[in-house]
Each structure stands twice: as C-alpha cells, then as structure tokens.
Amino acid sequence: MNAASIPSPTDGMDSVSAAAQASRVAASALRWASACAVAMAALLLLAVALASIDRTGAEPQSLPSASAALDFDLAVLREIAGRSLAADGSDDTLRRLWAQRPSWRLAPAMANQRQLVSMRDAWSASVADRSRFRNAARGVADALWLLLAGLAIALAAAAGSGALQERIRFARKASPRRARLALVAVTVVTVVLPLLPLLDAGLFYDRTRSLGAGPFAALFVAAFAGAMSGASARALFAPPAQVEHLSALRGRPALRTAARLCALDATRWIAPLVPALAAAAVFACAKADQDPALRTRPSGLGALIRAATQEVSAADRLSSAALAAGALVVLWYLGHRFVLETRSALSAAGSAR
Numbered sequence: 609m610n611a612a613s614i615p616s617p618t619d620g621m622d623s624v625s626a627a628a629q630a631s632r633v634a635a636s637a638l639r640w641a642s643a644c645a646v647a648m649a650a651l652l653l654l655a656v657a658l659a660s661i662d663r664t665g666a667e668p669q670s671l672p673s674a675s676a677a678l679d680f681d682l683a684v685l686r687e688i689a690g691r692s693l694a695a696d697g698s699d700d701t702l703r704r705l706w707a708q709r710p711s712w713r714l715a716p717a718m719a720n721q722r723q724l725v726s727m728r729d730a731w732s733a734s735v736a737d738r739s740r741f742r743n744a745a746r747g748v749a750d751a752l753w754l755l756l757a758g759l760a761i762a763l764a765a766a767a768g769s770g771a772l773q774e775r776i777r778f779a780r781k782a783s784p785r786r787a788r789l790a791l792v793a794v795t796v797v798t799v800v801l802p803l804l805p806l807l808d809a810g811l812f813y814d815r816t817r818s819l820g821a822g823p824f825a826a827l828f829v830a831a832f833a834g835a836m837s838g839a840s841a842r843a844l845f846a847p848p849a850q851v852e853h854l855s856a857l858r859g860r861p862a863l864r865t866a867a868r869l870c871a872l873d874a875t876r877w878i879a880p881l882v883p884a885l886a887a888a889a890v891f892a893c894a895k896a897d898q899d900p901a902l903r904t905r906p907s908g909l910g911a912l913i914r915a916a917t918q919e920v921s922a923a924d925r926l927s928s929a930a931l932a933a934g935a936l937v938v939l940w941y942l943g944h945r946f947v948l949e950t951r952s953a954l955s956a957a958g959s960a961r
Contacts, residue, residue, distance in 0.1 A: 758829030770870025
C-alpha cells in the first residue's frame with residue numbers, strides 16, 4: 609500500500625466547497641426574493657392606508673339660475689334709468705319690483721369631508737387596474753431591473769478587473785512593457801469609458817433624447833456616481849494582498865480568487881451608492897417615457913408623478929406623492945439588499961451584515 613492510496617481527511621474538499629458555495633448562493637437568492645415580497649406588501653399596505661380615507665365633497669345647494677337673475681336685474685335697471693331715478697312717484701312700481709327681485713349668490717365652496725371607508729372598498733380601490741398602487745408597482749418593476757443590472761455590471765467589472773490585474777501582475781516579469789500597455793488598456797475600458805456618457809449634458813437636459821430602457825440604460829446606471837469606474841479602479845490599483853500570496857504559493861495566477869475578492873471588496877464600496885443608482889434608474893425610465901422615438905408603455909412612476917402634479921385637491925396630490933416616495937424607498941431597499949446578499953454569497957462566512 610502506497611501513500612497515494614491512503615485516504616486523507618481533506619479528500620473531496622473541492623466538492624464540499626462547491627456545494628457550500630451553491631448553498632450560500634441559493635440562500636441569498638431566497639432571502640432576496642423574500643425581501644421583494646415584504647417590500648411590495650409594505651407598498652400595498654401604504655396604498656390601502658391612503659385609499660382608506662374618503663375625500664368626497666359636500667352636496668352643492670340648488671340655487672336659482674344666474675342668467676335668469678341677471679336678465680331680470682338688467683331689465684329693471686334699464687327701465688329705471690329710462691324714467692329717471694329722480695322722480696318720486698313715477699317709478700314706485702318699479703322700485704317695489706326691484707325690492708322683490710330674486711336673490712342669487714355664488715355657490716359655497718365644496719368642503720372636503722374626510723372619513724374612513726371600509727377595508728373592502730380601500731382594497732378594491734388599491735388593486736384596480738388604473739389605481740395608484742398599480743402605477744407604483746409597475747414603476748418599481750421597470751426601474752428595479754435597471755438598478756439590479758447596473759449593480760451587477762459594476763460588480764462584474766470589479767471582478768474582471770481584479771482577475772486581469774492579477775494576470776498582468778503575474779506576467780510583468782516576463783514582459784514589463786506589454787504588462788504596462790495591457791494595464792493602460794484595461795484602465796481605459798473599465799474606468800474612463802464608462803464616465804464619458806455622464807459628461808454629455810444633452811443626455812440630461814434634452815427631452816427628446818434618452819438611452820431607452822435596454823442595455824445602454826443599464827450601463828448608464830452602472831456608471832452613475834462613478835460606481836463602475838471606482839470599483840474597477842480599486843480592483844486595478846488596490847487589489848487585495850491575499851491574491852498575490854496565493855498566486856506565489858500556486859505558481860500561477862489565482863484568477864478566480866482575485867475576481868471573488870475584488871467583487872467582495874466592491875460590494876462594501878458600492879453599498880452607500882445604492883440610493884444614487886436607484887435615482888439614476890428612475891431617471892432612465894423617465895427619459896425613456898419622454899422620448900417620442902420610443903414606443904414603450906408609459907412609466908408607472910412617471911404616471912404617478914404626473915398625477916401628483918395634476919390633482920386638484922391638495923390631499924390627493926399628497927397621497928400620490930407619498931406613494932411615489934414609498935416606491936422609491938422600496939427600490940432603494942431592494943437594491944441595497946441585493947448588494948448585501950451578493951456579499952453574503954461571495955464571502956466565506958456567508959453572513960449578510
């Protein structure tokens with residue numbers, strides 16, 4: 609019996625590690641899906657609470673016709689002016705008729721009467737086809753995929769830059785000049801180019817231009833606030849030191865480990881930028897909604913914001929604005945939870961903090 613046939617406690621560690629990684633990814637996906645359900649339920653609860661207040665106005669009082677009263681007054685005044693108001697007895701009949709003219713006044717303003725409605729009516733008003741909640745939910749769904757795609761692109765850029773940096777560093781001894789040129793090329797592609805669309809003022813102020821709601825919009829969200837460029841720059845110029853030591857032990861570049869550690873470091877750096885990226889996703893959807901060249905369905909949040917600016921009652925405007933704000937909070941929460949669950953899936957401990 610030779611040493612190779614003796615079983616070792618470390619045999620099968622690769623399969624165990626892969627299974628553990630798969631279980632962490634599945635747990636993170638399940639937790640994020642649960643967070644989506646809870647967030648949408650909270651948004652629905654807000655819509656039901658706003659719809660539970662009835663703002664119907666008081667019934668208007670029936671008043672005489674304004675045109676009839678004005679016609680009568682004009683006829684009497686014309687006759688009195690013709691006979692001269694200075695005479696004492698000639699216009700007594702007209703004066704008595706003037707004193708008995710019908711009274712008319714403007715209708716009083718309809719006062720809003722706020723009262724609670726039944727839960728059944730509030731639920732029906734919230735889940736109707738053209739309700740505010742449907743617009744808010746559709747707006748969250750439209751902007752959420754842009755936000756998640758932007759975050760995924762930024763994290764993937766960090767992982768790819770980390771792997772390329774380790775490969776360039778490992779090949780620097782053999783060909784320093786080629787390594788420097790490769791580093792410059794990667795820097796231009798992953799750091800400089802994503803910032804160029806942000807310097808185009810027409811993209812922000814021209815109402816007839818937009819990036820649509822496809823891959824270019826997702827790249828815009830990823831580059832907004834320097835998320836993609838910053839994550840790539842950290843992976844290229846400040847990579848984790850553990851990767852270099854592991855590559856030295858193996859004698860070859862540890863590309864997979866470099867990509868994972870750089871993406872893990874990018875989750876910590878990108879997490880505070882999630883609100884800005886969520887706003888960029890809503891902005892991209894609004895620009896696509898305003899672009900006449902695109903024949904897409906109206907943006908849900910755009911319709912909700914337009915309703916908030918066009919409502920006659922201040923209470924209705926506040927209700928639409930509150931639901932739009934709730935949709936933005938839901939969008940921010942789901943994006944932030946996505947970053948945390950990605951960190952949990954990539955980390956060795958598997959905890960989302």
